Amino acid sequence: xxxxxxxxxxxxxxxxxxxxxxxxxxxxxxxxxxxxxxxxxxxxxxxxxxxxxxxxxxxxxxxxxxxxxxxxxxxxxxxxxxxxxxxxxxxxxxxxxxxxxxxxxxxxxxxxxxxxxxxxxxxxxxxxxxxxxxxxxxxxxxxxxxxxxxxxxxxxxxxxxxxxxxxxxxxxxxxxxxxxxxxxxxxxxxxxxxxxxxxxxxxxxxxxxxxxxxxxxxxxxxxxxxxxxxxxxxxxxxxxxxxxxxxxxxxxxxxxxxxxxxxxxxxxxxxxxxxxxxxxxxxxxxxxxxxxxxxxxxxxxxxxxxxxxxxx
Numbered sequence: 434x435x436x437x438x439x440x441x442x443x444x445x446x447x448x449x450x451x452x453x454x455x456x457x458x459x460x461x462x463x464x465x466x467x468x469x470x471x472x473x474x475x476x477x478x479x480x481x482x483x484x485x486x487x488x489x490x491x492x493x494x495x496x497x498x499x500x501x502x503x504x505x506x507x508x509x510x511x512x513x514x515x516x517x518x519x520x521x522x523x524x525x526x527x528x529x530x531x532x533x534x535x536x537x538x539x540x541x542x543x544x545x546x547x548x549x550x551x552x553x554x555x556x557x558x559x560x561x562x563x564x565x566x567x568x569x570x571x572x573x574x575x576x577x578x579x580x581x582x583x584x585x586x587x588x589x590x591x592x593x594x595x596x597x598x599x600x601x602x603x604x605x606x607x608x609x610x611x612x613x614x615x616x617x618x619x620x621x622x623x624x625x626x627x628x629x630x631x632x633x634x635x636x637x638x639x640x641x642x643x644x645x646x647x648x649x650x651x652x653x654x655x656x657x658x659x660x661x662x663x664x665x666x667x668x669x670x671x672x673x674x675x676x677x678x679x680x681x682x683x684x685x686x687x688x689x690x691x692x693x694x695x696x697x698x699x700x701x702x703x704x705x706x707x708x709x710x711x712x713x714x715x716x717x718x719x720x721x722x723x724x725x726x727x728x729x730x731x732x733x734x735x736x737x738x739x740x741x742x743x744x745x
Contacts, residue, residue: 439463453658454561454611458633461609465508465544468631476604478628481620482547492529495545496522504546507532516578519545549627551620555588556638558650559602559615562657566606568599569646569653570668573726574638580715583733584638585673585726586645590621597626605631614639614654637676637715644701644720645672670722673729675737677704677717684709685745686716693739699723700736710744 439460446456461467466485472478484495485508496503496519505528507515519528532543554576558569573588574581590598602617605628609615616636618629639650647667648656656663679686694702699722707716719740721733 437463452611454609454613454615454633458609458611462631462633463509465506465630466542469544471608472605472628472631476608478601478604479626480628481549484545485542486545487542489529492543492545493525496525499545499547502548504548505529505532506544506546508542508544549620549622551622551627553588553621554629555590555598555619555621556584556636557598557602557617557619558636558639558642558653559606559617560653560657560663561606561610561612561615562653562663563612563660564662564664566603567653567663567666568602569639569642569650569666571595571598572636572638572641580678581637581676582678583673583675583730584641585671585730586641587668587671587726589726591624593624594621594626597624601626601628609633612657612660614650614657638674640703640718641672641674641720643703643718644674644699644722645669671724671726671729672720672722673726673733674721675719675733676715677719677737677740677742678713679710679716679742679744680713681710681744682712683744686710687743687745688717689741689743690739694719694736696739697721697732697736700732702736702740 442452442456442459446452461471473480482499484498486492486495502518502520505517505519515532517528517531553573556572560567570587571590572584572586574584598619606615614635616632620627620629635650635654642649646669701720704717719733719736721729723729723732
C-alpha cells in the first residue's frame with residue numbers, strides 16, 4: 434500500500450482511468466521530495482529547513498547544512514518506518530543505516546529536516562468535494578518515532594493560527610486537485626504555522642472522527658469521490674483516539690476483557706483484523722468522547738489500560 438508504482442497511475446490516468454484524487458496528487462504525496470518542493474519551492478508555504486540526499490556523501494553534507502539535531506526520513510515511507518532523530522554528527526552512521534534498511538520501499542533518497550520548536554502538531558482534515566472545500570475541526574496528535582499514538586479533536590488554536598492553517602491546507606489541496614479527503618499535517622508555535630506533510634486519503638490521526646462527528650473521515654471521503662453533497666458536518670464534542678500497537682512476530686493475536694474496556698459510556702473499539710505482525714503494527718484503535726479533550730484522553734487511556742492483548 435505504501436510503496437506503489439505511482440508513475441504507472443499517471444500513465445493509466447492518461448489512458449482514461451479515474452485515479453482518486455488525481456494521479457499527480459498520488460505521485461507527489463507518496464514522495465516527500467515531490468510534495469516538499471511543491472509546498473515550499475512552488476507555493477511558497479512555510480516549512481522547516483531541509484535538504485535531500487541520495488548518497489552517503491550528500492547525506493553528510495545535508496546534516497552539516499541543516500545542523501543537529503535533525504530528523505532523517507526516507508522520501509518513500511510512512512508511519513515512522515525508516516525514520517530517526519540524528520541528535521549529533523556522531524549519530525549519522527546509525528541514521529543513514531535506519532533510513533536505508535527501515536523504509537517501506539527499501540534504500541534510497543532521504544530528506545534531512547531541521548528540528549522545529551513547536552507547541553503542538555495538528556492534522557487539518559480537508560475535504561475537496563463538488564460543493565467546494567470543507568475544513569474539519571483541527572486534530573491534535575502525539576507521535577512516537579514518527580508513528581501516531583493518540584489524537585484528539587478539537588485541538589484548541591488561536592483564531593489567527595487556525596486561519597493560517599486553513600489557508601495552507603487550501604493552497605496545497607487546490608494544487609493537488611481532485612475530490613476526496615486530505616490529511617494536512619502542520620506544526621504550530623504560537624500563531625506561526627508551518628506545513629509538514631499531506632496525505633491524499635483518510636489519515637491515521639483522523640480516526641478520532643469515527644466518534645467525534647456524524648460523518649467520519651471515511652464517510653466524507655466516500656461522499657466526495659462519488660460526487661455526493663456534503664452540506665454539513667456535525668461535531669458531537671471533544672473526543673480522543675488511541676492506537677492499539679502490538680509488538681511481536683506472529684499470525685495470532687487475541688484481544689480480551691472487552692466488556693471492561695467498553696464499560697464506560699461513549700467508548701468504542703475498532704479491531705482491524707490484520708493477518709500478521711512482524712516487529713510492531715497498529716492493530717486497532719480505541720475511541721472516546723467526553724465533556725473536554727482532557728477528559729476524553731483520560732477516558733481512552735482508562736479503556737486501553739483494561740485491554741488485554743495476547744500474542745500467541
